[in-house]
Amino acid sequence: MMKNTKMMTLVVAGVAGLALANMPVHASEKTITLGSTGVSYPTSYKENDKLVGFDVEVANKAFAAEGYKVKWVNGDFDSLLQQLSSKKIQGVSNAVAYNKDRAKQYRFSKLYATYNQQVAVPKDSKAKKVSDLAGKTVGAVQGSTSIKNLNAYNKKVDVRAFESRDDAVTAANGGKVDGVTNSGPILKAVIKDKQLALKMLPDKIAADHDGAVFTKDASGKKDAKIFNAGLKKLYKDGELQKLSHKYFGEDIINGKALK
Numbered sequence: 001m002m003k004n005t006k007m008m009t010l011v012v013a014g015v016a017g018l019a020l021a022n023m024p025v026h027a028s029e030k031t032i033t034l035g036s037t038g039v040s041y042p043t044s045y046k047e048n049d050k051l052v053g054f055d056v057e058v059a060n061k062a063f064a065a066e067g068y069k070v071k072w073v074n075g076d077f078d079s080l081l082q083q084l085s086s087k088k089i090q091g092v093s094n095a096v097a098y099n100k101d102r103a104k105q106y107r108f109s110k111l112y113a114t115y116n117q118q119v120a121v122p123k124d125s126k127a128k129k130v131s132d133l134a135g136k137t138v139g140a141v142q143g144s145t146s147i148k149n150l151n152a153y154n155k156k157v158d159v160r161a162f163e164s165r166d167d168a169v170t171a172a173n174g175g176k177v178d179g180v181t182n183s184g185p186i187l188k189a190v191i192k193d194k195q196l197a198l199k200m201l202p203d204k205i206a207a208d209h210d211g212a213v214f215t216k217d218a219s220g221k222k223d224a225k226i227f228n229a230g231l232k233k234l235y236k237d238g239e240l241q242k243l244s245h246k247y248f249g250e251d252i253i254n255g256k257a258l259k
Contacts, residue, residue: 031069032223034059034212035083036094038074040165042189042247043095054247058112059093059212061239062230076163078143081106087215090223095183097145097208106213107220110228112240114254115183117149117205120191120198122175130203133157136178139168146181149206165190173198183208185248192249209254232258 036044036056044053051072063070073080073089083089084106096102098111119138121127127136134156140146142161150159160177162168165186172180173196180187184200191198212227214220234240235258244252 030067031071032063032091032226033071033073033089035073035075035080035089035092037077037080037164038072040094040186041193043186044093054113054243055093055095055212057243058231058234058240059227061234061243062227065230065233066226068226077141078163081143081213084213084215090219091212091214091227093212095186095210096213097210099145099148102213105216107216107224108213109211109224110231110257111209111211111254112231112235112258113210113244113252115185115208115210115252117146117181117208118184118187118203119150119179119181119201119205120169120172120187121179121201122172123197123199125178125199127179127201129201130154130157130205133178138179138181139171139177140181141165141168144182145206145208149208150181153203153205169196169198181205183210185250185252189248209257235259 036051038044038046038051040053042053043055044051046052060070073083075083077094080089080092080094084092095113098108119130119133127133131154134154135158137158137160138150139160139162140150142163147159147161150157162171165182168180168182169190171177188200190196214223231240235253235255240253241251244250
């Protein structure tokens, strides 16, 4: 009898183990790993040790609308794209501007935000337009489209690359460079929030259309599809517009891409 009882216990345990092995692992299926800098106000930064920002909230809410939770990895912009290329992360959500070269390497989501690139200079600068900065140095984020755009707009302006947006802005505010270039709404938000001694030049250097990026394989296609579905829900509910006004004080949402 004892022997039969032990045999029955083993059979039950085996069946239970087989059932568990065949059960879907909801935790892994419902989590996606994304990268952001964590130091780029107002798109991705930390507040009381919590990661917040426009692109962070957009990604969190878009994936949540589809039943997913985002796990965040922080790093400088270039390293995040490298991690995406090596599939250490599944996507990057940090004001990633579209261009043809990037589109060859990564799968873009719907381009939900549109920014006009501008230049900010110290308040005591005599520059009134970008051409006044000929022979002078303007800071930009390494690996960003801002460098290429400014070079195309005015080749006489020298560009110095910085690891992060904050580094470039701090250098301009401290007089280490003669200006900083980035998305206009972002620069305005940073200047206002930190009360910096910088002013905006009126030139619209280029219009950047931003989204999130994922891998080019089947997995990335699935992730982008899920994100896009969530984006459309947020746009329809007016949530994207609310987030835009929350972080920029204006509507930068590209509605045409989300209809």
